[in-house]
Amino acid sequence: MSLFRRGDQPEFDPTQPLVATGNLGRRHAVSRIIQFVAVAAAVAAVAVLVIVIWAVVSHGAKAIDWTFITTGYPTGVGPYLVGTAEVVAIATLMAMPIGVLIALFLSEYAGRRWTRPVQLVLDVMNGLPSIILAVFIYILIVASSKQQSGFAAAIALAIIEVPLIARGTQEVLRLVPEAQREAADALGVARWRSILTIILPAASGGIVTATLLSVARAAGETAPMLLLNSLAKGDAVQLNPFKEVPNVPVRIFQLSEEANPEGFTEAWGLSLILIAIILALGLSSRALLNRSKRKMTR
Amino acid sequence: MSATPPAGTASLKLARSNRQSPARKRADRFGDIALFVICAAAAVLALLVLILIAKEVIEGAQPAISKFGLEFVTNSEWAPPLEQFGGKGVILGTLITSAMALLIGGPVAISIGIFLALLAPTSVRNVISPLVEMLAAIPSVILGFWGLLILGPVLVSTIEPFLHDTFGFIPLFGAPQTTGNSVFNAGLILTIMVIPIIASVSRDLFMAVPRDLQDGAAALGSTRWEVIRGVVLPTTLSGMIAACLLGLGRALGEAIAVAQVIGGSTESHLSLFKPGGTMASLIALQFPSAVSKLHTASLYYLAALLLVIGIAANLLASWVGQRFGGAGGVAR
Amino acid sequence: MSIDDQTFGARPATNGRAPAPGRVRLRTEPLPGVIGAPAATESAAESHVHIAPESVFEADDVGISYGSKQALIDVTMRIRRGQVTALIGPSGCGKTTFLRSLNRMNDSVSGFRIEGQVRYHGHDIYGTGVDTVEVRRRIGMVFQKPNPFPKSIFDNVAWAPKNLGMRSGLKEQVEKALRGAALWDEVKDRLKDSALGLSGGQQQRLCIARAIAIEPDVLLLDEPASALDPIATGAIEDLIHSLKGRFTIVIVTHNMQQAARVADRTAFFSLETRGEKPIGTLIEFDETEKIFGSPRDPRTRDYVTGRFG
Numbered sequence: 001m002s003l004f005r006r007g008d009q010p011e012f013d014p015t016q017p018l019v020a021t022g023n024l025g026r027r028h029a030v031s032r033i034i035q036f037v038a039v040a041a042a043v044a045a046v047a048v049l050v051i052v053i054w055a056v057v058s059h060g061a062k063a064i065d066w067t068f069i070t071t072g073y074p075t076g077v078g079p080y081l082v083g084t085a086e087v088v089a090i091a092t093l094m095a096m097p098i099g100v101l102i103a104l105f106l107s108e109y110a111g112r113r114w115t116r117p118v119q120l121v122l123d124v125m126n127g128l129p130s131i132i133l134a135v136f137i138y139i140l141i142v143a144s145s146k147q148q149s150g151f152a153a154a155i156a157l158a159i160i161e162v163p164l165i166a167r168g169t170q171e172v173l174r175l176v177p178e179a180q181r182e183a184a185d186a187l188g189v190a191r192w193r194s195i196l197t198i199i200l201p202a203a204s205g206g207i208v209t210a211t212l213l214s215v216a217r218a219a220g221e222t223a224p225m226l227l228l229n230s231l232a233k234g235d236a237v238q239l240n241p242f243k244e245v246p247n248v249p250v251r252i253f254q255l256s257e258e259a260n261p262e263g264f265t266e267a268w269g270l271s272l273i274l275i276a277i278i279l280a281l282g283l284s285s286r287a288l289l290n291r292s293k294r295k296m297t298r
Numbered sequence: 299m300s301a302t303p304p305a306g307t308a309s310l311k312l313a314r315s316n317r318q319s320p321a322r323k324r325a326d327r328f329g330d331i332a333l334f335v336i337c338a339a340a341a342v343l344a345l346l347v348l349i350l351i352a353k354e355v356i357e358g359a360q361p362a363i364s365k366f367g368l369e370f371v372t373n374s375e376w377a378p379p380l381e382q383f384g385g386k387g388v389i390l391g392t393l394i395t396s397a398m399a400l401l402i403g404g405p406v407a408i409s410i411g412i413f414l415a416l417l418a419p420t421s422v423r424n425v426i427s428p429l430v431e432m433l434a435a436i437p438s439v440i441l442g443f444w445g446l447l448i449l450g451p452v453l454v455s456t457i458e459p460f461l462h463d464t465f466g467f468i469p470l471f472g473a474p475q476t477t478g479n480s481v482f483n484a485g486l487i488l489t490i491m492v493i494p495i496i497a498s499v500s501r502d503l504f505m506a507v508p509r510d511l512q513d514g515a516a517a518l519g520s521t522r523w524e525v526i527r528g529v530v531l532p533t534t535l536s537g538m539i540a541a542c543l544l545g546l547g548r549a550l551g552e553a554i555a556v557a558q559v560i561g562g563s564t565e566s567h568l569s570l571f572k573p574g575g576t577m578a579s580l581i582a583l584q585f586p587s588a589v590s591k592l593h594t595a596s597l598y599y600l601a602a603l604l605l606v607i608g609i610a611a612n613l614l615a616s617w618v619g620q621r622f623g624g625a626g627g628v629a630r
Numbered sequence: 631m632s633i634d635d636q637t638f639g640a641r642p643a644t645n646g647r648a649p650a651p652g653r654v655r656l657r658t659e660p661l662p663g664v665i666g667a668p669a670a671t672e673s674a675a676e677s678h679v680h681i682a683p684e685s686v687f688e689a690d691d692v693g694i695s696y697g698s699k700q701a702l703i704d705v706t707m708r709i710r711r712g713q714v715t716a717l718i719g720p721s722g723c724g725k726t727t728f729l730r731s732l733n734r735m736n737d738s739v740s741g742f743r744i745e746g747q748v749r750y751h752g753h754d755i756y757g758t759g760v761d762t763v764e765v766r767r768r769i770g771m772v773f774q775k776p777n778p779f780p781k782s783i784f785d786n787v788a789w790a791p792k793n794l795g796m797r798s799g800l801k802e803q804v805e806k807a808l809r810g811a812a813l814w815d816e817v818k819d820r821l822k823d824s825a826l827g828l829s830g831g832q833q834q835r836l837c838i839a840r841a842i843a844i845e846p847d848v849l850l851l852d853e854p855a856s857a858l859d860p861i862a863t864g865a866i867e868d869l870i871h872s873l874k875g876r877f878t879i880v881i882v883t884h885n886m887q888q889a890a891r892v893a894d895r896t897a898f899f900s901l902e903t904r905g906e907k908p909i910g911t912l913i914e915f916d917e918t919e920k921i922f923g924s925p926r927d928p929r930t931r932d933y934v935t936g937r938f939g
Binding site: 024027028030031034035037038039040041042044045046048049052055056097098101102104105106108109110114116117118120121122123124125127128129130131132133135136138139140159162190191192193195196216217219220221222223226227230249252253256257264267268271274275278279282286 | 326327329330332333334336337338339340341343344345347348350351354355357358406407409410412413414417418426428429430432433435436437438439440441442443444446447448490493494497521522523524526544547548550551552553554557558578581582585586597598601604605608609611612613615616620
């Protein structure tokens with residue numbers, strides 16, 4: 001007694017040609033619609049990316065020339081570029097050791113008891129809105145000293161970078177074969193020596209990758225800069241981090257808040273440079289990651 | 299992951315260490331302890347920083363908390379010159395924009411995840427995946443700038459009037475303003491930011507669903523969608539919830555891009571097409587030029603609220619991801 | 631009719647041994663849904679009427695390759711309706727590959743290419759315009775490792791019938807399927823429990839119930855008992871006996887004794903060196919008694935007597 005029988009007529013005859021029977025036609029239609037929606041969604045996302053990048057490129061290209069990059073306000077944006085590099089460099093110098101150390105702790109020292117809490121701390125830190133970090137550093141440093149500075153912003157950026165570096169380092173430490181650790185132990189090599197001289201170097205490719213990616217993220221962070229480091233004039237390069245350092249994201253933000261079309265052109269140009277740098281960092285880190293993964297699994 | 303030497307090597311180790319000078323052994327032990335302490339200290343430092351952040355922000359908000367208490371949340375008048383600060387307007391704005399980002403961005407991102415993990419051939423996936431992730435790499439200030447100059451005018455001239463004409467009876471779709479700076483614009487920008495996050499996590503989750511489970515469903519004569527609906531989606535449900543919570547955290551905390559396109563108003567209203575404000579964007583806009591201590595404290599109050607909600611969303615995401623299993627490493 | 635008879639075929643009166651050569655055991659019931667079953671089946675009692683049974687599958691010179699690697703070559707065989715056909719042979723000789731090509735489950739493997747033809751009731755399975763989903767609806771498969779869905783037992787079995795449009799009578803259908811898979815008594819009180827809580831053998835029988843719930847024409851079993859303990863294996867073999875008349879069954883097994891116990895006809899696959907590399911191919915295909923008792927090919931004899939493999 002077939003369940004698919006209506007009345008006494010069986011619907012299902014296996015000797016019939018292998019085309020859709022019963023409700024399969026409708027089910028195929030539904031499946032095709034869903035697949036179409038999924039493709040459309042992906043196309044839409046890529047389209048938005050292309051539209052935004054295209055806008056930045058087409059509007060920003062006309063702003064960029066040698067003068068633009070090498071002079072300061074009002075003719076160029078050189079000091080902003082230098083300033084961003086300076087602040088991000090300081091931030092990364094602070095964040096990288098801490099991030100790597102935390103990753104080492106998680107991968108080499110933390111038992112099951114400590115892994116979850118530390119992992120949680122990293123996750124929360126990663127999810128903190130940067131505006132809150134900005135407010136925090138403001139309270140801590142700027143409110144009392146009444147002095148905005150690139151250094152204050154660098155601290156905020158470092159807090160943003162640490163979880164990124166830690167997570168990336170952790171992933172690559174996980175890839176280091178356990179056999180290498182055992183071999184070092186069997187040779188009677190002290191733990192700290194094997195970590196510093198065998199394990200870390202093996203993971204160095206991944207660490208650099210994680211750092212590059214976090215630099216790309218930090219370079220574009222505006223909120224900390226806005227609250228902690230936004231008063232620089234931008235007419236000259238400022239190498240002293242303890243004063244206000246001109247920087248790119250804040251400048252773009254300020255230009256976008258003014259209603260000046262010429263300012264807009266400058267902002268597009270800055271955006272193009274910033275995106276180009278971020279893209280370069282992303283591509284090189286990806287290439288490095290592939291290379292180091294290949295080395296690891298050989 | 300403390301490695302113990304394989305059996306039989308103990309004697310080797312002993313032999314080796316017996317040949318070492320006492321000074322070297324002391325240096326080794328010192329080095330081991332020192333490295334452990336340094337690593338642990340780094341981890342503790344991270345925790346301390348988190349605690350310090352919470353403490354400082356809440357302390358900074360004290361003057362406003364003691365003056366306004368919980369009415370801060372229900373009062374919508376925000377007038378710095380009058381020392382009157384009520385956060386209802388921006389809290390509402392935060393809720394509306396984040397809801398919009400999740401309601402639109404969530405399904406779109408999950409569809410992208412389905413496409414990348416289950417439908418696209420590997421060569422296509424290897425191209426489209428990085429492109430989707432690149433969307434996340436665009437700094438928010440640039441996205442906001444684009445939203446201000448390019449998206450805004452388009453919205454004002456085409457979509458907002460269309461939506462108002464068709465659905466104007468819903469208060470959400472009230473009369474459009476002419477500037478292009480609107481809650482709707484901010485919501486769309488947030489949607490763009492949230493999509494790559496949820497999409498990459500979904501993609502990873504879907505790719506982790508065991509092949510034999512999907513084969514089993516396919517062997518029962520089901521269409522592709524039925525396999526997805528019956529096997530892939532149910533097994534990844536908790537992971538996707540966690541991913542959406544992560545996206546929510548991102549949307550809640552975005553200050554800069556929203557500040558650029560939302561219009562900076564503190565009015566409490568439900569219309570998508572009027573200027574509005576969110577907690578994060580108000581802090582970004584008004585902090586640099588706060589007029590009084592109470593003003594600043596009120597902004598700290600908003601920051602404290604944001605902190606609590608943000609951490610809650612994050613913890614919930616971690617908990618869901620942990621509790622209901624699924625692919626590890628949901629938090630990206 | 632009791633519900634047992636309503637399930638998937640009354641047990642054959644034999645003790646499960648393959649029929650004597652030259653005689654064909656005709657089924658006592660026509661296959662479901664087949665319009666105009668041949669009149670010969672009416673005279674079920676005259677079991678010594680020598681009528682060639684209908685072919686379900688016809689493989690003509692089938693060769694299968696994945697990218698540049700040739701996995702199978704020169705397979706020509708006919709699988710007959712209502713019988714259990716076993717594919718045996720050492721590992722890597724292509725028997726699972728061949729099985730999976732019968733319901734197009736190899737389509738998702740990258741680089742898959744098939745030469746020759748596989749015909750199902752006369753229709754080329756790989757022809758243009760063939761609906762793969764329809765193929766799998768008619769030709770079901772149970773896999774080597776039990777793969778129940780992370781749902782309740784009931785939902786596992788009811789899932790595919792629901793897709794096919796069944797609304798009412800689901801409970802009865804699930805019960806029928808679970809009885810047919812000899813699992814009903816063990817799970818009837820806990821249908822809402824998760825299927826993952828069952829033992830390995832129970833999970834495999836659940837997968838069989840899932841497959842027969844939509845009443846396919848053919849059941850392909852890919853080493854269904856290899857992941858199970860001997861008691862569970864025995865249960866599966868009894869199950870195959872009880873399902874035999876109602877379905878056409880093709881089973882891959884690396885266990886020769888199992889093939890001897892359940893199969894009517896047995897196909898021996900092995901590796902043959904063609905050119906430089908060994909490629910899987912069909913060596914001998916005959917009644918099970920002949921394959922194990924008096925095989926024609928020396929390689930078959932070596933394998934079934936345990937000299938290699």
